[in-house]
Amino acid sequence: MTETAPENHVQFRFRDDAQVSDPAVTVDAFLGQTNAAAVRIEPGDDARQLLPHLDRIALVEVNFPAFTDGRGYSAARLLREEGYQGELRAVGDVLIDQLSHMKRCGFDAFAPDAPLNEEDAQAAFNRWPEVYQSAADDRQPIWALRHKG
Amino acid sequence: MKILTGNDLKSGAVVWWTGKGWSIHVDDAVDAGEEWETVLASEEAERRVNVPYAVEAEQRADGSIRPAHIKERIRALGPTVRADLTLKPNDPDAIAEVV
Amino acid sequence: MYQYDQYDQAMVDARVAEFRDQCRRRLEGHLTEDQFKPLRLMNGLYLQLHAYMLRVAVPYGTLNSRQMHMLADIADKYDRGYGHFTTRQNIQYNWIKLEDAADILADLSKVEMHAIQTSGNCIRNISSDHFSGAAADEVIDPRPYAELMRQWSSFHPEFSYLPRKFKFCVIASEKDRAAMRLHDIGIRILKNEKGEVGARFHVGGGMGRTPMISPVIRDFVPVDQLITYAEACLRVYNRYGRRDNKYKARIKILVHELGKEEYTRQVEEEFQHLLDQGVEPPYAELERIKAYFADPAFEEGLSDDLDLSDPDFALWVKTNTNPHKQAGYVSAVISLKPVGGIPGDATAEQMHLIADLAKDYSFDELRVMHTQNIGLPHVKKADLYAIWQKLDAAGLGTANLDQIGDMIACPGLDYCSLANARSIPVAQKISQRFDKNGKSAALGELKLKISGCINACGHHHAGHIGILGVDRKGKENYQLSFGGSEGEDTSLAKITGPGFDEDGVVDAVDKATDVYLRERQDGERFLDTYRRIGMAPFKEALYD
Numbered sequence: 001m002t003e004t005a006p007e008n009h010v011q012f013r014f015r016d017d018a019q020v021s022d023p024a025v026t027v028d029a030f031l032g033q034t035n036a037a038a039v040r041i042e043p044g045d046d047a048r049q050l051l052p053h054l055d056r057i058a059l060v061e062v063n064f065p066a067f068t069d070g071r072g073y074s075a076a077r078l079l080r081e082e083g084y085q086g087e088l089r090a091v092g093d094v095l096i097d098q099l100s101h102m103k104r105c106g107f108d109a110f111a112p113d114a115p116l117n118e119e120d121a122q123a124a125f126n127r128w129p130e131v132y133q134s135a136a137d138d139r140q141p142i143w144a145l146r147h148k149g
Numbered sequence: 150m151k152i153l154t155g156n157d158l159k160s161g162a163v164v165w166w167t168g169k170g171w172s173i174h175v176d177d178a179v180d181a182g183e184e185w186e187t188v189l190a191s192e193e194a195e196r197r198v199n200v201p202y203a204v205e206a207e208q209r210a211d212g213s214i215r216p217a218h219i220k221e222r223i224r225a226l227g228p229t230v231r232a233d234l235t236l237k238p239n240d241p242d243a244i245a246e247v248v
Numbered sequence: 249m250y251q252y253d254q255y256d257q258a259m260v261d262a263r264v265a266e267f268r269d270q271c272r273r274r275l276e277g278h279l280t281e282d283q284f285k286p287l288r289l290m291n292g293l294y295l296q297l298h299a300y301m302l303r304v305a306v307p308y309g310t311l312n313s314r315q316m317h318m319l320a321d322i323a324d325k326y327d328r329g330y331g332h333f334t335t336r337q338n339i340q341y342n343w344i345k346l347e348d349a350a351d352i353l354a355d356l357s358k359v360e361m362h363a364i365q366t367s368g369n370c371i372r373n374i375s376s377d378h379f380s381g382a383a384a385d386e387v388i389d390p391r392p393y394a395e396l397m398r399q400w401s402s403f404h405p406e407f408s409y410l411p412r413k414f415k416f417c418v419i420a421s422e423k424d425r426a427a428m429r430l431h432d433i434g435i436r437i438l439k440n441e442k443g444e445v446g447a448r449f450h451v452g453g454g455m456g457r458t459p460m461i462s463p464v465i466r467d468f469v470p471v472d473q474l475i476t477y478a479e480a481c482l483r484v485y486n487r488y489g490r491r492d493n494k495y496k497a498r499i500k501i502l503v504h505e506l507g508k509e510e511y512t513r514q515v516e517e518e519f520q521h522l523l524d525q526g527v528e529p530p531y532a533e534l535e536r537i538k539a540y541f542a543d544p545a546f547e548e549g550l551s552d553d554l555d556l557s558d559p560d561f562a563l564w565v566k567t568n569t570n571p572h573k574q575a576g577y578v579s580a581v582i583s584l585k586p587v588g589g590i591p592g593d594a595t596a597e598q599m600h601l602i603a604d605l606a607k608d609y610s611f612d613e614l615r616v617m618h619t620q621n622i623g624l625p626h627v628k629k630a631d632l633y634a635i636w637q638k639l640d641a642a643g644l645g646t647a648n649l650d651q652i653g654d655m656i657a658c659p660g661l662d663y664c665s666l667a668n669a670r671s672i673p674v675a676q677k678i679s680q681r682f683d684k685n686g687k688s689a690a691l692g693e694l695k696l697k698i699s700g701c702i703n704a705c706g707h708h709h710a711g712h713i714g715i716l717g718v719d720r721k722g723k724e725n726y727q728l729s730f731g732g733s734e735g736e737d738t739s740l741a742k743i744t745g746p747g748f749d750e751d752g753v754v755d756a757v758d759k760a761t762d763v764y765l766r767e768r769q770d771g772e773r774f775l776d777t778y779r780r781i782g783m784a785p786f787k788e789a790l791y792d
Contacts, residue, residue: 043491068286068369070409074486077406081525097270097287104405117278120269127266129258132399134527135406142255142399143529146536159275160345161299196277199295218722220661223670224297228662230590230672234328234343248670248724 010089012110012121014103020059020087040091047075054084062107064092073105080106080136099124106136150208151185152178154221155192155201163224164198165214171198173236175225176213178206215246222247249310249613250395250540252360259402260357263364267291268350275346290370290408292340292363293349296665300344302352303366308376308394308418309337309616309623311361313603316614318359320599326352331599333584333592335656335707336415337375337616338366342663364402369410371401371482377419377426378617381541382579382625384571388445390420390437392538393474396529400475407482411489412497414482415454426618427734429453429462430710432499433481438468445471451481451511452503455704459740460500465512473519476528480519484511543574544611544626550576554629561636563689564647569632576629580610582622582639583646583654587683588676591657592620601642609635620656621649652687652694652761653679656707660700660717661724667700669717669724670750674698677754682761691761694774697732710734712775713760714741715753726753730760730778730786742783745791759789 010019024040025033027049038059041047050057060079062072076088089109090102096116103125134141152175153166164171165178166188172178181188181203189201205217216222227235229244237243252260267287274284288294292303304319311319319339323331326348327341334340344352356362366373374394381389397416401407407414417428420437428434434450446468453462469477485499488506503511552575556562569578582602585591594602602622606614609631615623627635639645648654655678658664660671675698682688697711701718708714714729725747732741748756761774763786768777778786 046487067283068409069491070369070407070411070486071491073406073409074483078483081521095283096273097266097283098409101403101405101408120273120278123269128262128403130255131405132259132402133404134525141529142259143533145255146253147530147532156295156299159347161295161343163298193281196275200281219724220297220667223661227298228342229670230662230676 009115010109010111011115012099012125013087014108015087017087019109022059024059024061041072041075043069043071045075047078050079051082054079054082054086057084057086059087059089060084061089061091061111064090064094067093067095067098073101076102076107077105077136096120096124100127104131104135104137104139150180150206151182151203152206152214152216153181153185153188153192153201153203154178154224155198158196158199161199165225166192166201175206175216178214180208219248249312250307250391250537256399257357257360260360260362260364263291263362263403264350264353264357267353271346271350286368286409288346288349289368290365291349291353292366293344293346294367294665296342296663297661298663299342300346300349301340301342301663302344302349302363303334303338303340304356304361304363305366305373306337306339306361306616307398308374308380308391309378309618310380310391311614311616312612313607313614315359315361316599316603316606318355318361320596320603322352322355323596323599325355329597330593330595332590332659333594333616333620333622335618335620335658335705336373337378337618338373339616342659367413368408369412369414370408371404371410371414371416374398374401374416374418375426375431375618376417377421378615378619378623379425379570379579379625380420380615381543382570382572382577383421383423383425384573385423386421386573387438388420389538389541390418392534392541393420393435393437393447393471394418395537395540396475396534397478400478400529407486410482410486411491412494412499414485414499416478422736424734424736424738427707427710427738429738430455430459430707430734431462433478434462435474437471440468447471447474447477449477449481451515452500452508454498454500455707455709456498457495457702457704458498458501459704459709460504461738461740462500463503463508465503465508465515471534472531473523473528476522476525477515477519479527480515480522483518483522484514488514544613546574546577546626547628550628550630552576552629554632558633560640560647561633564636564640564645565632567647567651568649572626574626578627578629578632579615580624580627580632580635581617581649582624582644583648584621584644585648585654585679586643586646587653588680590672591655591675594622598642598644601638601644605635605638619650619654621654648688650693650695651689652682652691652696652713652757655679655696655698656711657698658700658706660698660706664700666703667717668702668719669700669726671698671700671706671715671717674715674717674726674750674753677750678757681754681758685758687761687765690765692773694761695733696757707734708732709740710738711741712773712778713757715757718747720747724750726750728753728756728760728790730783731775733775744783745787756790760786763789
């Protein structure tokens with residue numbers, strides 16, 4: 001087993017800073033060494049293990065081996081709630097119809113295994129005129145809009 | 150014999166492989182022989198039929214086809230509790246044969 | 249009842265557009281069936297035995313006449329003139345085409361309805377007490393809380409790909425008319441000693457192949473922390489719920505395997521963290537929603553007297569009405585269980601009639617009940633006779649509520665691709681048998697529930713008498729069980745012994761009721777007698 005994940009092509013990125021090109025290491029490898037700045041979370045990993053080290057991480061990749069496994073949504077949102085500011089990249093079986101939820105959970109970069117149709121993906125990112133919940137993005141939930149001022 | 154079935158992608162209707170295409174009548178089904186896996190793969194790729202699969206059946210003396218499992222016989226005819234909505238409307242014998 | 253504002257409408261409209269686009273990409277080949285299936289399921293679209301099936305949400309079971317008329321129109325326009333009301337207060341259509349599905353959703357959106365999250369591994373339609381806002385015994389109307397949760401759970405970005413489906417139920421009276429403790433999360437809204445409103449959380453119940461009754465994990469969650477607490481419960485489940493085996497993926501297994509204490513500890517920890525995250529809507533939002541559920545303009549000072557000189561009418565009043573909080577009113581129940589009929593099915597014509605009755609006599613409100621019947625929640629006693637006459641003429645006046653003929657049955661192998669055996673024919677034969685032998689009334693309350701497979705959509709675990717259809721070497725076989733309840737005295741039924749064939753199980757039920765009639769003491773229901781005397785006398789009658 002390699003400790004370095006294969007590189008994925010980042011197709012969508014909602015950040016202005018330079019893309020991190022360090023290879024992401026596994027959570028175990030990350031916790032065992034002190035200098036890695038990029039880490040990859042697998043579905044069974046506990047993202048909370050990274051919390052003491054957030055200030056030195058520039059990239060967290062969250063792997064979705066199957067799009068139906070939703071653990072990565074909780075991992076991502078938790079990292080954002082705990083103040084993680086670096087790049088949060090969804091990799092793996094990342095498909096059109098999950099993009100908007102992923103973005104709401106704090107992902108700001110997307111590296112799908114297979115490139116997505118640009119037009120369909122943009123439609124998906126822009127799908128929801130409003131949102132019902134507060135999440136890890138800066139969108140105002142509908143209840144906040146209803147009770148503004 | 151092994152016959153192939155699935156549901157039409159657009160309508161959801163139960164269909165059976167006739168060797169050339171798909172029919173809603175199980176009696177049109179043909180023995181899919183050794184090649185059935187190839188047929189299934191190509192038909193699924195064509196997106197005509199949703200998740201096609203093979204089932205056991207027997208051909209009777211009069212040429213009609215009877216799937217081995219009751220589930221497939223119900224699929225072939227329609228709900229046993231709504232005789233009016235089956236492929237052989239209001240035919241009690243058809244329902245008796247299914248069960 | 250609740251009405252959409254521009255935001256709610258925009259969300260439902262966006263969903264229709266999204267699903268239309270998903271269907272297009274499926275038909276054009278951009279989505280494989282494996283990719284499309286979870287998406288269509290989250291819009292209630294299944295592929296069943298004969299066609300696609302569409303399940304339409306009826307949030308907490310409440311709908312108005314305009315919505316019921318639309319449900320009838322959809323049955324006529326896109327289906328075969330009927331629909332099936334389900335045990336989770338929804339309606340499903342059996343003969344839907346994929347090509348029509350988006351158009352149906354568009355029609356539904358015109359009357360503030362949808363099929364959002366009526367299937368799939370996400371938070372499902374939230375169910376509630378079917379007499380909410382009407383029942384004499386409720387503490388408060390639970391539906392505003394359910395509506396708050398409906399909005400929170402709709403398109404939830406974190407919880408749309410859970411390990412498995414997730415069902416909430418919200419009630420607010422001690423009497424449980426909604427099988428609350430057999431849900432993934434059952435919430436009972438109540439008041440503490442200080443008179444403050446809060447929520448008791450029961451987590452980890454369910455039926456299916458491993459039935460469990462949910463334990464209480466928090467006695468009182470203040471009402472202004474309801475959403476935050478639910479979010480914590482879900483996050484712990486999403487993190488740890490099993491993904492390796494779909495039969496062990498429900499939250500009941502997690503709570504069981506972690507233990508209630510450890511699960512609760514983790515939820516409380518997550519809850520503390522989430523309290524700072526601003527996920528809770530302001531109290532003003534709950535107040536806004538509550539305003540929609542204000543009591544209708546009941547007439548004051550009405551008499552509770554009723555002319556019961558027509559014996560058929562008197563019988564119907566006795567069995568098919570429930571006490572109302574307002575003097576002079578009752579909740580009336582329209583049985584969708586005519587003798588020998590298909591439990592829960594209604595024709596478009598019947599739906600139109602029911603809608604008209606709601607408009608004329610029940611402040612334009614209807615309830616879909618988990619017992620697969622329809623409730624008219626607010627009926628003046630003085631109008632009951634007129635209502636009953638119209639129902640009776642339309643074949644909807646069966647007086648059998650909670651009796652053996654009022655059984656729950658899933659669609660079974662006649663429609664469902666998961667089923668192992670047919671449920672409906674067994675229901676029909678039992679219904680006919682007990683109509684013929686005239687024992688139904690003498691038996692009184694006897695809840696019989698039939699499932700066509702281990703998934704237990706027919707709630708057989710919770711039946712006073714439960715029947716489970718199985719496949720035994722390619723033949724339909726039926727296991728019988730006694731002693732279940734989904735009321736406030738929730739219990740799980742126990743299997744009697746070897747199974748029966750279709751006619752055999754009807755005979756067995758008949759024999760079991762004879763044992764009850766022989767053994768019962770004053771006022772005992774079948775369930776009470778069974779609990780007192782145990783299985784042995786029944787077994788003796790069934791297997792000797």
